[in-house]
Amino acid sequence: MQDISAYLSANANNMKKSVIRELLKLTNQPDIISFAGGLPAPETFPVEELREATDRAFRKYGDKMLQYGTTEGDNDLKAQIIAYESEQGVQLGMQNLLITSASQQALDMLPKLFLDPGDMVIAGRPTYVGAIQAIQSYQGKILGIPFSSANDGFDMVELEKRYQRARADRKRIKYIYVIPDFQNPSGICWSEEKRRALLEFAYRENLFIVEDAPYREIRFIGEPVPSIYQLDQHMENRGIVINLKTFSKILAPGTRIGWIIAREDIIQRLVIAKQAMDLCTNMLSQKLLAEFMATGRTRAVIERTCGIYREKRNFMLEKLEQYMPKRFDLTWTKPEGGLFLWISLPHFIDTDKMFYKAIEKKVAYVVGSAFYFDNPEHNAMRINFSYSSFEQIEEGVKRLASCIQEEIDAHDAGPRGQTLPEGV
Amino acid sequence: MQDISAYLSANANNMKKSVIRELLKLTNQPDIISFAGGLPAPETFPVEELREATDRAFRKYGDKMLQYGTTEGDNDLKAQIIAYESEQGVQLGMQNLLITSASQQALDMLPKLFLDPGDMVIAGRPTYVGAIQAIQSYQGKILGIPFSSANDGFDMVELEKRYQRARADRKRIKYIYVIPDFQNPSGICWSEEKRRALLEFAYRENLFIVEDAPYREIRFIGEPVPSIYQLDQHMENRGIVINLKTFSKILAPGTRIGWIIAREDIIQRLVIAKQAMDLCTNMLSQKLLAEFMATGRTRAVIERTCGIYREKRNFMLEKLEQYMPKRFDLTWTKPEGGLFLWISLPHFIDTDKMFYKAIEKKVAYVVGSAFYFDNPEHNAMRINFSYSSFEQIEEGVKRLASCIQEEIDAHDAGPRGQTLPEGV
Numbered sequence: 001m002q003d004i005s006a007y008l009s010a011n012a013n014n015m016k017k018s019v020i021r022e023l024l025k026l027t028n029q030p031d032i033i034s035f036a037g038g039l040p041a042p043e044t045f046p047v048e049e050l051r052e053a054t055d056r057a058f059r060k061y062g063d064k065m066l067q068y069g070t071t072e073g074d075n076d077l078k079a080q081i082i083a084y085e086s087e088q089g090v091q092l093g094m095q096n097l098l099i100t101s102a103s104q105q106a107l108d109m110l111p112k113l114f115l116d117p118g119d120m121v122i123a124g125r126p127t128y129v130g131a132i133q134a135i136q137s138y139q140g141k142i143l144g145i146p147f148s149s150a151n152d153g154f155d156m157v158e159l160e161k162r163y164q165r166a167r168a169d170r171k172r173i174k175y176i177y178v179i180p181d182f183q184n185p186s187g188i189c190w191s192e193e194k195r196r197a198l199l200e201f202a203y204r205e206n207l208f209i210v211e212d213a214p215y216r217e218i219r220f221i222g223e224p225v226p227s228i229y230q231l232d233q234h235m236e237n238r239g240i241v242i243n244l245k246t247f248s249k250i251l252a253p254g255t256r257i258g259w260i261i262a263r264e265d266i267i268q269r270l271v272i273a274k275q276a277m278d279l280c281t282n283m284l285s286q287k288l289l290a291e292f293m294a295t296g297r298t299r300a301v302i303e304r305t306c307g308i309y310r311e312k313r314n315f316m317l318e319k320l321e322q323y324m325p326k327r328f329d330l331t332w333t334k335p336e337g338g339l340f341l342w343i344s345l346p347h348f349i350d351t352d353k354m355f356y357k358a359i360e361k362k363v364a365y366v367v368g369s370a371f372y373f374d375n376p377e378h379n380a381m382r383i384n385f386s387y388s389s390f391e392q393i394e395e396g397v398k399r400l401a402s403c404i405q406e407e408i409d410a411h412d413a414g415p416r417g418q419t420l421p422e423g424v
Numbered sequence: 425m426q427d428i429s430a431y432l433s434a435n436a437n438n439m440k441k442s443v444i445r446e447l448l449k450l451t452n453q454p455d456i457i458s459f460a461g462g463l464p465a466p467e468t469f470p471v472e473e474l475r476e477a478t479d480r481a482f483r484k485y486g487d488k489m490l491q492y493g494t495t496e497g498d499n500d501l502k503a504q505i506i507a508y509e510s511e512q513g514v515q516l517g518m519q520n521l522l523i524t525s526a527s528q529q530a531l532d533m534l535p536k537l538f539l540d541p542g543d544m545v546i547a548g549r550p551t552y553v554g555a556i557q558a559i560q561s562y563q564g565k566i567l568g569i570p571f572s573s574a575n576d577g578f579d580m581v582e583l584e585k586r587y588q589r590a591r592a593d594r595k596r597i598k599y600i601y602v603i604p605d606f607q608n609p610s611g612i613c614w615s616e617e618k619r620r621a622l623l624e625f626a627y628r629e630n631l632f633i634v635e636d637a638p639y640r641e642i643r644f645i646g647e648p649v650p651s652i653y654q655l656d657q658h659m660e661n662r663g664i665v666i667n668l669k670t671f672s673k674i675l676a677p678g679t680r681i682g683w684i685i686a687r688e689d690i691i692q693r694l695v696i697a698k699q700a701m702d703l704c705t706n707m708l709s710q711k712l713l714a715e716f717m718a719t720g721r722t723r724a725v726i727e728r729t730c731g732i733y734r735e736k737r738n739f740m741l742e743k744l745e746q747y748m749p750k751r752f753d754l755t756w757t758k759p760e761g762g763l764f765l766w767i768s769l770p771h772f773i774d775t776d777k778m779f780y781k782a783i784e785k786k787v788a789y790v791v792g793s794a795f796y797f798d799n800p801e802h803n804a805m806r807i808n809f810s811y812s813s814f815e816q817i818e819e820g821v822k823r824l825a826s827c828i829q830e831e832i833d834a835h836d837a838g839p840r841g842q843t844l845p846e847g848v
Contacts, residue, residue: 001662001663002630002632002662002663002664004689004690004693007538007598007599007632008537008538008693009535009536009537009538009539009540009543009562010540011536011537011540011562012536012537012538012693012697015696015697015700016696017696017699018696018699021495021699039491039492040491042487042488042490042491043487045487045490045491047482047486047487047490050482050490051479051482051483054478054479054482054708055475055478055479058471058474058475058478059475062471063466063467063469063471064466065678066466066469066471066474066676066677066678066679067463067464067466067469067676067677067678068463068672068677068678069678071445101525101702101706102702102703104700104701104702104703105701105702107700108700108701108702111433112433112435112436112561113432113433113435113436114431114432114433114436115433116433116434116435119433130699130700130703133699133700134700134701136700137536137697137700137701138433138435174431175431206426208426208431238425238426239425239426240426248492252490252491253490253491253492253707254489254490254491254492254493254706254707254708255490255706255707255708256702256704256705256706256707263425265428266428269428269432269436272439272440272441272442273436273439273561275441275442275445275554275557276439276528276531276532276554276557276558276560276561277528277529277532277558277561277701278525278526278528278529278532278680279526279528279554280680281680282525282678282679282680282706282708282709283677283678283679283680284478284678284679284706284708284709284712285706285708285709288708
């Protein structure tokens with residue numbers, strides 16, 4: 001048999017199998033409570049309204065919605081998105097908009113467009129695993145920046161330090177990748193001050209910013225902070241921000257529709273890239289979403305979703321407070337939006353190893369190490385609060401807490417020398 | 425303004441804007457008869473049946489069809505495809521199947537998986553422009569092989585000659601790309617003998633074969649020839665053939681669903697690549713197609729489509745016979761399937777230049793040069809017979825013939841020295 005490995009490109013050899021995906025396979029048993037997935041709650045999907053919109057679209061557009069479309073995207077959907085963005089204070093024209101097969105396609109297009117092997121992207125430590133994979137699949141590298149202790153964005157001192165060091169090492173840095181609203185995995189939301197600081201940094205260093213904003217509208221506490229795209233429009237308007245949006249979290253991921261907002265010349269380049277990738281985006285989905293948005297019900301669906309997630313998030317925080325061991329080095333983020341929170345554990349707990357014990361206790365999370373390009377932290381985990389029921393949240397947190405308590409007990413009972421090698 | 429060109433990857437700089445797409449913009453005026461596009465006839469889409477299938481799928485699957493799916497594809501659709509392929513004598517299991525965003529995504533995944541910059545793919549001269557673009561977008565190169573004068577596949581003598589020369593030049597050749605059934609652009613269908621010869625060649629040289637078969641079922645004259653994938657199954661069964669299929673030509677391109685059939689280890693590699701590209705394929709389209717296929721109506725729709733295309737093809741051939749100037753060096757293919765035929769013109773006619781005159785006469789085609797990776801032939805064109813009405817076909821052929829006649833007249837009237845420089 002012809003061995004395929006001998007034929008693979010360096011790109012392919014750099015592609016990592018998704019750790020999350022492999023771990024998720026273990027969580028498929030029905031009695032496991034999984035906080036691992038990143039799935040929106042199915043009860044938030046407006047199934048009946050989308051069914052009706054689809055039916056109307058079929059009757060209205062007929063064969064047009066079954067034919068090829070343009071690479072740029074369907075004009076009806078683009079018009080609806082422009083109106084929707086405008087309600088949120090983002091002004092854009094048709095030429096600033098490209099419809100994609102959801103955000104992941106955009107995350108794949110950007111490294112293809114910008115990165116030669118070895119080129120770097122500045123990104124958070126931790127950051128979204130799908131972005132890491134896409135960058136790796138073009139042999140790109142990530143310059144990881146830790147977050148500030150206030151959880152309000154990058155540690156800007158570390159950004160300067162690591163950036164200057166990379167420059168001194170003659171690294172080619174092409175863009176900054178951030179998820180400023182309720183980041184996956186940490187749930188962190190950047191403050192306006194930090195967003196401005198990042199923009200100033202990008203202006204000064206002539207870098208593009210990719211602002212990935214799948215959770216932006218999923219804010220259930222507090223007031224929205226302007227997006228970095230908006231801040232650029234109001235500051236120097238240099239058009240250096242490439243904004244990625246998607247229907248996956250605000251409506252339904254199965255539609256696989258997202259959009260890129262950017263300067264016209266960037267959109268044009270992305271269109272050329274997309275031509276060779278899939279010719280055009282799914283027409284059915286585009287038409288049904290255009291039809292649904294035309295009902296003016298989009299905001300109402302999002303508000304209902306935010307209401308559901310607010311309760312689940314509050315309930316999970318309450319249960320974490322109630323069941324988790326009380327320690328200064330066991331903390332979690334308290335996100336005002338999004339789908340995830342991030343638990344930091346005592347340094348001696350390795351969540352990669354603990355994962356299998358958690359599975360035995362019938363609870364699952366995503367290991368924190370999955371969200372690092374290099375030198376992963378091992379004492380953290382991402383947990384999802386959008387998908388599980390209230391009952392599952394309480395029981396799952398209980399199981400997780402007992403799992404962690406056992407790790408702490410085992411550590412406390414062990415010979416001191418094992419954790420304090422300096423003292424031996 | 426930050427100039428994007430300075431930031432682009434070598435991949436991006438190698439991406440060519442689609443010539444076809446740019447030319448198509450000129451053909452958007454309503455009074456132009458366009459043989460340029462590659463669109464299926466909208467009257468072949470089973471709009472009402474797909475609307476009903478979608479409605480049933482919504483009621484049956486509810487939120488599941490709006491949620492994320494697996495990267496491999498939906499199991500209901502995969503089961504339907506396995507049954508469908510089995511009816512045509514292709515045996516495969518779930519592990520041999522990957523659902524894609526139609527064939528173009530597969531054409532993008534393969535060079536990503538196999539090609540390092542400078543690596544070569546063996547392909548026809550001419551070949552499908554979307555495949556050329558995808559290969560170029562990873563800095564791959566094409567070793568072009570002309571077709572035999574019998575139009576039954578590659579000129580095998582040229583294949584050997586060019587292959588050995590490339591090997592002597594230390595070129596790394598990764599796979600062979602062919603469209604054996606009613607090739608785009610030429611309409612050529614490979615004979616079984618030539619398919620076997622290509623397979624033997626690939627066996628001998630340890631090359632993979634990518635068999636792109638979007639038009640395979642769109643045969644309206646004659647008997648099917650076994651696919652190269654099938655021949656491998658019946659010959660040495662080495663699993664070196666990667667077969668690409670799509671619903672675009674047999675049902676409706678707007679659904680953007682295709683499938684890859686291959687050996688399990690190849691599928692697994694493609695799944696990892698696809699994860700980082702778009703996570704999963706559109707769930708709505710997958711579920712509605714599964715639901716439609718479950719009605720058992722797929723073959724009937726295809727047969728109806730073939731009937732419509734047979735008539736259009738026959739009519740176009742009749743009109744070409746009737747209106748085209750009669751010359752030994754003005755010929756066209758007579759495809760037994762697919763959507764296109766290929767017109768070869770006298771050597772002195774440059775269809776790139778003639779295109780603008782044709783537009784003035786309100787008729788459009790695709791310039792033959794678009795279908796060559798290098799050293800394009802300029803005296804050919806691709807014309808589509810699936811999309812236009814009978815009236816448009818007759819009038820369009822008339823206009824095209826008069827355009828060509830004018831080129832011939834201008835050439836005949838011109839100073840002999842201009843076309844026979846040796847004689848000056």
